[in-house]
Amino acid sequence: MSSSFMADWVYTDVVKDHFMNPRNIWDKNENWEPDAFGEVGSLACGDQMRVGIKVFNDKIADIRWLTYGCASAIASTSMMSEMVKGMTLKEAYNITPTMITDALGGLPEHKFHCSVLGDKALRAAIDDYLEKNNLPNPYKDATAKIVCECRNVTDQQIEELVKTDRATTLEELQELTGYGTGCGKCKKNIEHIFEELRHIYGKS
């Protein structure tokens, strides 16, 4: 088959580059000691992510990561690790999957959920850093987004309830937060967020 027949790759060239040559891998032989680290996902879910950070002057001085995951997960974490170097903790905390996928030149729609682990693991690492050093964590609540207007439920509230096994079903989630009991408009979105989070934290 001649090269003129070669079909486009599933992913963009940037994704391909980061997938084949991932940056800032946490080499087990490197003896790299992080100041803090975060881990999300599970092997059972097919994707797991570990991010370690070094912090200097309230900025991400260095970062390393490992993943059991697909090409999108590898590429988006690699890109994220490049983007956050030198950022303040606040800036790094506010990085979103959309910012990462934009930098990658986009991901196929059904692969988007594979790209949300990197920034989640990073936030977990920053939380870990602040906790370890007895520092206040002003970012956690500031990045929360209201997903149910009527009952003032935030995505982070849901995340916390999923993470700690307090909400293992939608019924439990509703009992605890009252989501969807007002106008009901948020229901579909919250159910989606809930499933996504359960997947990320290895609960489903």
Added chain:
Amino acid sequence: MSTNKLIYMDNNATTRIAPEVVKEMAEVEASVYGNASSMHTFGRVANSLVEDARKNVADLLECSPSEITFTSGASEANNTVFSIAKSLIEKKKGSRIITTTIEHPSIIETVKYLRTQGIQVDMVSVDTEGRVRMDELEKLMGPDVVLVSVMTGNNEIGTIQDIEKIAELAHKAGALMHTDATQAIGKIEVSAKKWKVDYISMSGHKFYGPKGVGVLFTRSTAPFLPYIHGGEQEHGRRAGTYNTVSIYGLGLAAKLAKEGLKEEHDRLWEMRERLREGIINNIPDVIVNGCQEHCLPGTLDVSFPSAEGESILLMLDMYGVAVSTGSACATGSLEPSYVLLSCGLDVELAHGSIRFSLGRYNTDEEVDYVIEVLPPIIKRLREISTR
């Protein structure tokens, strides 16, 4: 990293059409355009090609040409059989269908649909090698069963079922027996005569014929109802203008499959074993899925713990090697292969599975190339893995 070599090891997804088949199809395509149902010369010429193909398929399956119906593929053939079973249940000829948990989606999804229509379908489970649990099947069997449907060889793990024995069980209970032989054709003997099954599904493109054409064998004594209505083609069994050239191509492929069966089987098995040994000897911690004793000769399904399937697939693709994976990441769903999960595999191992399916045009050199490029890929992915 780039390579000029392209190596196709995804023959269970589809095969390259045989050059000799393409050549004859192209000649016919350019000259034969009559409607095979027409009475005039143009129609009769086209019809002779269809009947030629019917004879070739009947020879391959060891049945009568009148028992062959051409369809658009195995999915349509499978749907037709289940729609016949549904009608039988609606006519109170029985109340249940039995099939397995590892069938092709054209059966699994049809079962889901039939259940919404109030039809009871029991799914027999398989053991860790993907073999149907016979004790469970025997327990489920009863006089109210109208149809038992079990695939001959599995598309993912290659496990072959004892269709002859299952057909005997089905018939003893008074049920009809169907087997989806799509993956088995051209690799092992598939015989309507020996197996005494009532229905067999198959598809042209899995054995070096064209895509978009398949076959449903229906024993002359078995009930039939059309799935596609609207014409008298195939004696009223399947409406739609004859796909003459593709049907002819399928017939040619069937002829080649019959002639070379033994040789092809042995060659594919030797290559498969060469690949299996090369992988387990050069990569630590590998799990070979399926059944070593009853396995389609070209199929090798392997799990690599700590390496994810889509990543392996895409890395191999960089080296020009085409394979499949049971990882959810390759399909966009969150669930990995239901076939591997049915065999009791851990979710992680299902995510890390790769299917190599060898075919007629693969060579030992290609197998050796894969054995050379695969170990560093797995090593690299394990290095960046959380485990």
